[in-house]
Amino acid sequence: MQEITGLMVKRAKELLEAGEVQRVIGWTTGDFCYDVTPAVFTKAEDLEEGKFVYNSFCGSNLSKYLIQTLRNDINAVNTAKAMAARKGENPDDIPGPGKTLVFLKPCDTYSFNQLLTEHRIDKSLVYVIGVACRGMADIEKIKLMGASGITKVIDAGDKLEVKTIYGDKSFDKKDVLLEKCACCKGKEHKYADEVIDPEPLPEGEGKGPMDRMAGVTMLEEMTAEERYAFWNDQLSRCIKCYACRNACPACTCMKCVFDNPRSGVDSKANVTEFEEKMYHIIRAFHVAGRCTDCGECSRVCPQGIPLHLLNRKFIKDINEFYGDYQAGEAEGQRAPLVNFDAENDVEPSIVNEKGGN
Amino acid sequence: MIYSYFPGCTLKAKAQDLDTYGRKAAEALGVTLEEIPEWQCCGAVYQQATDEIATKLSSVRALNAAKEKGQPLVTICSACHHVIKRVNEDMKENEDMILRANNYLKFDEPYHGETEVIHYLEMLRDKIGFDKIKEAVVNPLKGKKIAAYYGCLLLRPSKVMQFDDPENPTIIEDFIKAIGAEPVVYPFRNECCGGYQTITDKDQSDRFANKVIDSAKMKGAEMIITACPLCLYNLKQNTRDIPVVYFTELLAEALGVKEQEG
Amino acid sequence: MNNEKALAEEVVSFSGTNPRNCMKCGKCSATCPTFEEMDLHPHEFVSYLASGRIEKLLQSKTIYKCLSCFACVERCPRGVEPSRLIEAVRDSVVGQKGADYLSPDRIPERLDPDLPQQAITAAFRKYKK
């Protein structure tokens, strides 16, 4: 990890200094070493190690972060131009926003493609460096496995060496992977201007060890009553903090229906049991066919609700009913819900026929 | 291919030919007919009244026996076929009948008309195929002009029986062609022979039978075949110069198994 | 409602068919092979029952002449199924009168060695409950 971080910093500095890019979107740490958040760097010196990090806790998907950054930059330029014009200066003298460098892990590139398809990102303003990833760790899992008072975490190949105030611990990385990494789609970048990968894996390797539909299948095999109880239990914990929505790279609406009093479904807190469900059904439905299964929703949920099980249900249904489809596989795909097959599409009654319980 | 088989009372007594030859021919065609154990009379007449149930129960038993084996139920006698098929239809659609029959019979699992009821001729046409039969024929009945006599019970009411076009049936004619003979089509082949009046008004049934025979002869028939014991009896009673036989007999003959020891 | 009408309606109800679908084309009688043997004809059965009359039908010998050949059922353009009505009337007569049309002691004299069983069973089923 240290090696790749060095390469990333080096390359970012080069591009910044050459003026190829005006800013860099990457990750930085907070108070704790595992508390990693997206960050924008505009000066080469800010990229000093320590501030810019790339470690096993860089799970967050920067493509979503990119949207707002780009918007802010463009708006800043426009405002500056307007100010210049007001002062009687030539607005054309104000420089444009220039390019933004973004580091994307392989799974992040699916989201990036999906955003390109939906015209949410202007490709010409972005420089994408694909970075290798061997799976990101879930701090909650580490804590659950007995590590508390963590002071430092060191990547050591397949292991994570965790230093705590009570002593050192070592974990197998594969035991503490994020849900999304446990069923990783693959190590190939679906979009990148260049890729940094010091030790490339052989083609096809690196997929997650778990069947990503296992959870969905397990639920499908339960009786309706059991499923109902399961979801009631899960969704009743929802505090409607909207973290899932805010992190989701497919949820990029200018104004979300849940924030819009005119939509008829907005509300701040769940008043009824049904509102909990309604929110999550609609959230999942709005991203159905567009969700790349990046796992951000579950990752960010403070209540630990397995939201990816809702998204994956749609993915599984879409694959079964309309043929295999991976959102974000390429730019310009036609999503299943804005598409149809007149002859072969199943009837809604299939839900009854499928003989679920 | 294994099918459940319902012979019916007449085939065990006065119409043994229909049964024996039917079994022999089936065997020759690679079909096993498994007689339903302890079958009872089909009821002989399908009672049309909607409140009638008693006379239909024995048919339901036979149908359920076939269902338990998971086999289609094959019949040969026209009357049995008519009754069993219609009772089966009731057991699919008539809620009242379904409820009452199941309440009375108390099968392990209620019967809802699941069994497929097919007449021996339908088995030849739909399951085996006349082409296959043509290939299996060793003794083609070349040049023989044969008139098919359908009678009423196989064809009507066509909505239930689903046997063939009730006004212009072709199944027996196709059968005749398959065994190498020449079918004779004549207007009275689907008109009633008057069979049910045999006991109460013999004159009437004789008159009707003669109409059928004359009509067939007019079109040059040399032989009449049928699937119904009562029709056969009635026609035979009224003719000396033209043979009337069961279709299974001709089939057995064509397949070269007629004289075989059953 | 008088008795006749009530009986007629009862008979119609267990016949399982509706004589009021009839458009009086007479095809049932036209198609009936036993027309000449009957005193009242299939279309009359339909017409009588449709208007709630049954007395005459109960006396009619037609109920014993119908062959249950279902030609009228098959060819009726209105799905009336006259044979059901005739049978329903016969059932009510046979049920009421204790069935004197066919008595078992008259059978042997008519018995022919070749006569199939079904003929006898059927005759009893039809004419003697």
Next chain:
Amino acid sequence: MQVNENSKEFKPLIVAFCCNWCSYAGADLAGTSRLSYPADVKIIRVPCSCRVNPMFILKAFEKGADGVIMCGCHPGDCHYTTGNYYARRRMTLLFSMLDYLGVDKERVRVEWVSAAEGQRFAMVMNDFAKKITELGENVKLGDIRCKK
């Protein structure tokens, strides 16, 4: 074959979304032909089945509907050529999700009813109402606290 004694008194609340061109016309034809179906069914006219947002269906349940049925032109006959194809996919996924959440899947249904199928419309509504009556009151989806 037992009839639920309680279900006789239970009057379900059924919302039917009908497309203007086929199903609503089919409902009109059922009316013109005097083919009855339970008064529990209330029809909302939409231009096309593709106008039906899953949110409407969820909203109906939230407000206390016991069953929601959506009717549109038969696939291939959409007045707007392709609307019902999209509707078909949307509803298939929505229904599957409801089932996944353990909600009675029989409470939602899609039927294609043409303008000529008045009889079918009545049949469908009778059948659906019967089914919903059998299922009884909608507890799982309804807002329990709002129920009278």
Next chain:
Amino acid sequence: MQRIGVFVCWCGSNIAATVDVDRVVEAVKTDPNVVHAENYQYMCSEAGQKLIRDAITEHQLTGIVVCSCSPRMHEQTFRKTAEAAGLNQYMVEIANIREQCSWIHKDKDEGTEKAIILARAAIAKVCLNAPLQPGQSKVVKRALIIGGGIAGIQSAIDIADAGYKVDIVERTPTIGGKMAQLDKTFPTLDCASCIVTPKMVECAQHPNITIYAYSEVEEVKGFVGNFNVKIRKKARYVDETKCTGCAVCTEKCPSRKGRNEFNCGLDTRGAVYIPFAQAIPNVATIDATNCLHFKTGKCGICAKNCSANAIDFEQKDEIFEEQYGAIVVATGYQISDVTKFDEYQYTKHPDVVTSLELERLMNAAGPSKGVLVKPSDGKHPHDIVFIQCVGSRDISGRGKCYCSKICCMYTAKHAMLIREKYPDVNVHVFYIDVRTPGKNFDEFYRRAVEQYNVDYIKGMVGKVYENEKGGLTVQAVDLISNERVMLDTDMVVLAAAIEPSDGVKHIASMLTASIDTNNFLTEAHPKLRPVESPTAGVFLSGVCQGPKDIPETVSQAGAAAVKVVGLLAKDYLVTNPCTAHTDETMCNGCSSCERVCPYGAISYIDKEVMDKGVREVRRIAQVNGALCQGCGACTVACPSGAMDLKGFSNKQIMAEVDAICK
């Protein structure tokens, strides 16, 4: 705050018998926003409409709800009423308490309660309505007629005479239709050819009419005023521009096995043929399935004998596109399948024929040159039996539930013509009812009985069978004398039911025009709009709408033409303002809506948007109101809800849901 008026119609007793209209008024009167409610016997009458107009003025209503019949019936009427009183016509909502309430429920309490709920749903909706202004779309001044029978011909001539361009698309090689096959017409007994062929010629020569014979409609897109139609010109293998119609090829063709469709298959024709001498266009057609050249690659005798060099074996189907403002469907009828009624031995005996076949047998240009002969042996018949209603009025599943309407009259015509020409022939007609409403119709039928001694016997025939003499025996009952009738006859003529042409289902679905269970096209209103389809811009002419005789067909054809002319006379049409529109502050420019729009009505622009005090340029969806038809597919595809539909907005529909679920 809206001011809503509610108007409850009794529809005579249609509504009032099952819905307590007073209770409905009482119930909604005190509802929020409702300032006025009343009921009246017939809201759609002038007096009823006046009530509404007066109330709008008196109570300064901002919206009205009419509880009445289906909006498909009278929504337009009440919109005009509102407009007349100065209220925007889109501030009207209809609660359908007839078709969807009073007519289907019996219990008055139940009906009334439902009516109140439906009224409340409409009130909830109308409170959220906004005044809308219709837009405009251009009208293409050209009409398309599908079908070149007498109905299509008459509509075409009438439209063309009014000065508009008309194209006729006919799938057979010639126009003329069934009428060209007929011998004489009732009740005047004038020769059918003599009146239809001049009309065919008129079509061919009319400067405004283009005939595409041997062509079919392939695809229809667009909408009223602006249909885009693809037409397939099937390969005739004869160059229409060169062929002179000399018919030499048809005589020389060595293949003689083609079924002569024009003579109902009573004789055969060559593989290259002209259906009949007066065909329009008068050009030959090669039927590839019978042509030796196509079967073997050899022959080519027609080409060798064609002095005009018109034979072109390489010809291919040709598809072209044309724009039309209006479409007339005139696809006519065909004889229904009588083989299902084989108790009459149609498939078994050649002397059992349909009436249309008899028509050809009696036609001087027919296979027997107008001499009535038995098809079996070409001999003169002595007895002919006509059987009426074969397949008509039949609900058994074998036939058609309706009366075919024309059979009683043409049978009387046939009977009379035969008796007149061949007094030695006995004619018997078995009938169920003789239906002869129409000018001089019953007199005509009575003439057949009284003057020509045609033997009418009441009773359907039970069976027809071949007798020993090789003739036919008809088994029936005379229902008047209640006696068996066994008639020996030479010929049997079946008055087979007529049914809409094959293919009409396909055409209807292309046009999104509705058809009934019998495949007849549905009219927009059975009494008031009988020649219009409910689909705007599509009109109905002739038997495709329901059985009718020639005079009725011609009248309807003319009526359809007038409707078309009325449409084409406009330069612009008012377009439906209930279209989709996007909220710029919410649109993400994600293109989901564009992908589901069947009309290509959505495009994108980069636009400066002011949102929460920030000014920024965004990619925004734009709806072209002239193209949008208001289906709403985009509104659901839109994740943010930026796309909404005027007249059926999210809020309106949710308000209805709320009102119903209260």
